[in-house]
Amino acid sequence: MARFIARRLVGMVAVLFAVSLIVFVVFTVLPNTNPAQLLAGKNATPTLVKSIEDEWGFNDSLPEQYLTMMKKIFTGELTSYKPRIPVDEQIVDGIPATFSLTIGAAVIWLFFGLLLGYISALRAGSWIDRLLTGFSIAGISIPVFLIAPVFLYLFTYKFEIFPNAQYVPLSDDPGEWFMHLFLPWITLAILSIGFYNRVLRSNMLDVMNEDYVRTARAKGLSERQVMTRHVLRNSLIPIVTLFGLDFGATIAGTAIITETFYSIEGVGLYAAEAVQKFELPPIMGVAMYGAFFVVIVNAIVDIAYAYLDPRVRLGEAAS
Amino acid sequence: MSGPLLSVRDLRVGFGTEAGLVQAVDGVSFDLRPGEVLAIVGESGSGKSVTAQTLIGLTRSKNARIEGSVKLGGEELIEASDAAMRQLRGERIAMIFQDPMTSFNPVYRLGNQIVEAIRAHRRDVGKQQARARVVELFEAVGIPNPERRVDDYPHEFSGGMRQRAMIAMALALEPEVLIADEPTTALDVTIQAQILALLEELNRKRNLATILITHDLGVVAEAADRVLVMYAGKVVEEGTLDEIFYDPQHPYTWGLLGSLTRLDKPRPVRLPQISGSPPSLLALPDGCAFRPRCPHEFAKCRELPELTERLTDAPRHCDRCWLGPEEKRAKRQVEGQIGLEAPA
Amino acid sequence: MATEALLEVTDLVKHFPVKRGILIDREVDQVRAVDGISLSIPRGQTLGLVGESGSGKSTACRTVLQLIKPTSGSVKFDGQEIAGLSRRQMRPLRREMQMIFQDPYASLNPRKRIGQIVGDPLRRQGVAKGSELRRRVSELLDRVGLQAEHYNRFPHEFSGGQRQRIGIARALALQPKLVIADEPVSALDVSIQAQIINLLDDLQDELGLTYLFVAHDIGVVRHISDRIAVMHDGKIVEEGSADQVCERPVDPYTKKLLAAVPIPDPRESRERRAGAAAGG
Numbered sequence: 001m002a003r004f005i006a007r008r009l010v011g012m013v014a015v016l017f018a019v020s021l022i023v024f025v026v027f028t029v030l031p032n033t034n035p036a037q038l039l040a041g042k043n044a045t046p047t048l049v050k051s052i053e054d055e056w057g058f059n060d061s062l063p064e065q066y067l068t069m070m071k072k073i074f075t076g077e078l079t080s081y082k083p084r085i086p087v088d089e090q091i092v093d094g095i096p097a098t099f100s101l102t103i104g105a106a107v108i109w110l111f112f113g114l115l116l117g118y119i120s121a122l123r124a125g126s127w128i129d130r131l132l133t134g135f136s137i138a139g140i141s142i143p144v145f146l147i148a149p150v151f152l153y154l155f156t157y158k159f160e161i162f163p164n165a166q167y168v169p170l171s172d173d174p175g176e177w178f179m180h181l182f183l184p185w186i187t188l189a190i191l192s193i194g195f196y197n198r199v200l201r202s203n204m205l206d207v208m209n210e211d212y213v214r215t216a217r218a219k220g221l222s223e224r225q226v227m228t229r230h231v232l233r234n235s236l237i238p239i240v241t242l243f244g245l246d247f248g249a250t251i252a253g254t255a256i257i258t259e260t261f262y263s264i265e266g267v268g269l270y271a272a273e274a275v276q277k278f279e280l281p282p283i284m285g286v287a288m289y290g291a292f293f294v295v296i297v298n299a300i301v302d303i304a305y306a307y308l309d310p311r312v313r314l315g316e317a318a319s
Numbered sequence: 320m321s322g323p324l325l326s327v328r329d330l331r332v333g334f335g336t337e338a339g340l341v342q343a344v345d346g347v348s349f350d351l352r353p354g355e356v357l358a359i360v361g362e363s364g365s366g367k368s369v370t371a372q373t374l375i376g377l378t379r380s381k382n383a384r385i386e387g388s389v390k391l392g393g394e395e396l397i398e399a400s401d402a403a404m405r406q407l408r409g410e411r412i413a414m415i416f417q418d419p420m421t422s423f424n425p426v427y428r429l430g431n432q433i434v435e436a437i438r439a440h441r442r443d444v445g446k447q448q449a450r451a452r453v454v455e456l457f458e459a460v461g462i463p464n465p466e467r468r469v470d471d472y473p474h475e476f477s478g479g480m481r482q483r484a485m486i487a488m489a490l491a492l493e494p495e496v497l498i499a500d501e502p503t504t505a506l507d508v509t510i511q512a513q514i515l516a517l518l519e520e521l522n523r524k525r526n527l528a529t530i531l532i533t534h535d536l537g538v539v540a541e542a543a544d545r546v547l548v549m550y551a552g553k554v555v556e557e558g559t560l561d562e563i564f565y566d567p568q569h570p571y572t573w574g575l576l577g578s579l580t581r582l583d584k585p586r587p588v589r590l591p592q593i594s595g596s597p598p599s600l601l602a603l604p605d606g607c608a609f610r611p612r613c614p615h616e617f618a619k620c621r622e623l624p625e626l627t628e629r630l631t632d633a634p635r636h637c638d639r640c641w642l643g644p645e646e647k648r649a650k651r652q653v654e655g656q657i658g659l660e661a662p663a
Numbered sequence: 664m665a666t667e668a669l670l671e672v673t674d675l676v677k678h679f680p681v682k683r684g685i686l687i688d689r690e691v692d693q694v695r696a697v698d699g700i701s702l703s704i705p706r707g708q709t710l711g712l713v714g715e716s717g718s719g720k721s722t723a724c725r726t727v728l729q730l731i732k733p734t735s736g737s738v739k740f741d742g743q744e745i746a747g748l749s750r751r752q753m754r755p756l757r758r759e760m761q762m763i764f765q766d767p768y769a770s771l772n773p774r775k776r777i778g779q780i781v782g783d784p785l786r787r788q789g790v791a792k793g794s795e796l797r798r799r800v801s802e803l804l805d806r807v808g809l810q811a812e813h814y815n816r817f818p819h820e821f822s823g824g825q826r827q828r829i830g831i832a833r834a835l836a837l838q839p840k841l842v843i844a845d846e847p848v849s850a851l852d853v854s855i856q857a858q859i860i861n862l863l864d865d866l867q868d869e870l871g872l873t874y875l876f877v878a879h880d881i882g883v884v885r886h887i888s889d890r891i892a893v894m895h896d897g898k899i900v901e902e903g904s905a906d907q908v909c910e911r912p913v914d915p916y917t918k919k920l921l922a923a924v925p926i927p928d929p930r931e932s933r934e935r936r937a938g939a940a941a942g943g
Contacts, residue, residue, distance in 0.1 A: 219413075540925060541936075
């Protein structure tokens with residue numbers, strides 16, 4: 001276990017370093033990034049631009065700028081260009097919204113995805129299976145930026161069931177919190193429900209052909225016991241890994257589009273705005289936050305995997 | 320009970336496939352007496368495994384057609400409900416399979432998997448009680464350190480130990496019949512010898528009737544009382560162990576005996592072989608299915624021979640070959656021993 | 664000359680390191696898969712290598728062929744030292760040594776037609792192409808007992824025994840001197856095993872092949888081998904002529920192995936067991 005944790009910590013440092021480097025390089029290499037110019041605004045005089053450059057260090061060499069930025073991140077001094085708000089505060093403020101959105105959607109997509117997958121596998125080949133497959137593929141194929149506007153139009157405008165977006169903190173009003181998040185949850189979950197349905201179905205069909213399932217039947221277990229204790233239990237193991245990756249990625253920022261459409265003030269929205277305004281500090285901050293969570297969640301997934309499958313030993317490659 | 324323990328009559332199992340109906344088992348009948356070891360011998364496509372699995376209802380499915388009669392202690396099993404079959408599995412008829420490496424669920428402790436089997440049938444037995452029983456069973460099958468091993472996972476056991484654990488699980492509810500489907504095929508020869516010795520001891524001590532499915536005549540010679548030889552879904556010869564080995568009546572049996580390697584005899588120049596390959600069940604020849612591979616085929620073979628006793632002094636020794644007993648005795652002698660054809 | 668060894672292996676060792684450590688892996692132990700074996704096969708003869716699972720016989724095959732790099736030891740092929748040669752240096756030698764594998768269902772690419780499978784070695788080594796290639800492949804298929812019209816079929820259309828014949832045809836395509844057969848008949852039905860063994864025998868006579876025949880079935884190994892080596896725990900514990908090893912074994916492990924082989928003769932089997940019960 002010590003070996004595992006040590007290696008993961010080293011890995012995390014390496015990942016964070018690589019991500020920061022890549023983001024920095026991509027951003028500074030892009031054309032049209034003269035942040036001093038942007039900061040100065042429309043009626044900028046050259047002196048104003050120059051003073052901004054000096055203040056922010058935009059004329060320093062790239063490696064120097066990189067190091068300055070990294071230092072600022074660790075001391076909590078990193079701020080966005082305009083307005084000058086500390087990046088870390090903004091991210092922390094956005095976390096409740098993003099977490100509410102992601103965790104809620106995750107619960108929905110796991111529950112329905114696995115339920116439908118279980119039914120599909122049990123009734124493989126029947127019309128139910130085919131119907132569910134159709135829905136799954138539709139769900140996977142329709143992009144978020146199509147679903148969101150359609151939902152918004154139908155359910156908030158035409159039939160005023162749900163409020164028109166924005167996030168209401170749980171502590172303020174649980175009822176409203178729920179109503180405001182309902183459509184975003186469904187939007188975010190639709191894709192994954194389809195995906196998990198297919199994956200569980202496929203895993204279960206594979207496991208059902210395994211010798212140990214035949215043994216379970218041969219010793220006289222009921223069909224339900226065979227299905228839950230042997231088939232389902234083993235089929236879920238790869239899903240744990242999948243979920244870890246998914247969840248980590250969503251928290252890190254794939255919720256960006258959903259947050260934008262529904263005006264949910266989470267980390268994703270913050271990042272979207274920063275991209276529009278072309279501001280490197282917030283983007284770097286969000287990238288670091290995202291990378292951090294992905295590494296943590298993956299480590300948790302690996303530990304869970306080792307717990308679920310006794311053949312796996314932490315920190316060792318499959319032999 | 321004086322009659323047979325298990326009585327199978329005209330068992331037929333067909334599977335509907337895209338290419339047509341595959342008759343995997345085509346009219347198999349046999350009896351199994353208490354304490355008897357019956358070996359079913361055959362190669363791929365013979366139907367031996369399907370026969371065994373059908374006895375405990377494992378082949379029941381939408382596209383399977385199962386006909387005939389299987390009686391256990393007088394009770395008909397073919398028409399029995401799924402619930403009744405489930406109860407019977409493990410409790411009255413237990414089955415062990417070929418590959419011990421994949422026959423246990425890798426994520427549960429091995430002891431727990433046997434406890435699960437016990438408690439599925441005896442709900443009143445508590446976990447501790449069941450666990451103690453498993454320790455007893457492990458001792459009975461020769462697994463050292465049973466107290467500790469009960470909590471190990473399957474991958475922590477070697478192949479031979481896993482097979483012993485499978486046997487322990489099969490014995491847990493003290494069944495009347497044990498079906499062993501190629502129990503030693505995947506094991507090393509020294510381990511095979513141990514497992515066969517264990518099975519023989521269990522058969523002797525507990526009077527456990529056993530159906531042994533195998534393709535290895537060496538194993539048959541060591542373990543069986545009676546032998547059924549299957550080819551393309553049918554029984555082509557049936558008799559006692561000595562009858563099959565010393566007075567075989569069907570050319571396929573001669574071929575199987577002939578292609579054995581004997582360590583205690585000098586090497587032949589060429590291994591006697593059976594030419595051709597087992598037929599596809601979708602395109603069986605008319606009459607005797609072995610015809611295309613049989614050097615002794617003659618006109619009458621186009622007519623399907625019935626499985627009957629053709630020897631006056633050997634009741635219950637049946638075969639499906641039209642040749643007369645004298646012809647058979649002559650034709651099966653190839654270069655001084657029993658075989659199918661002269662090496663080319 | 665005629666009895667000069669085609670393959671001469673001396674003290675061949677292959678150890679796999681077992682690594683442990685928190686951040687940096689350190690080698691703490693070794694798995695001694697092949698622990699110093701020596702053998703030699705004269706031209707045109709067959710050496711049978713017998714052992715159970717974990718004996719190291721499969722690793723030994725791959726190490727001899729330099730598919731795995733040996734830890735130490737010498738492998739001389741046709742007088743030339745090949746142990747430790749680089750992949751590029753081995754390339755021309757690969758034509759002379761080929762392997763037949765155990766699983767006829769896994770060793771043929773299911774997406775290729777068998778004419779292609781058998782012809783690939785010829786094409787890769789630049790030996791033949793076009794109609795000349797076709798001709799040679801048809802000849803090979805014929806020699807292993809398949810028909811010319813099978814050229815365009817796919818592996819799944821054939822039985823296990825036939826697929827093994829295809830594997831043999833592929834191995835013979837480049838006219839090798841040495842053929843290593845790793846459990847070539849274990850996955851086949853008993854009646855088909857005899858066919859393949861006889862085929863391998865015939866091909867050896869026709870083409871002057873030298874075989875290293877690896878299997879766990881002593882009966883089969885004894886039939887086809889001139890000499891037998893018994894492997895256990897990475898070492899060769901006994902070696903001698905086939906008859907000698909099977910009839911007058913010296914090593915205790917060999918004796919144990921031979922005693923465990925079931926006798927396919929009920930009377931003798933009963934006698935042996937009665938003898939064992941009385942004596943043991």
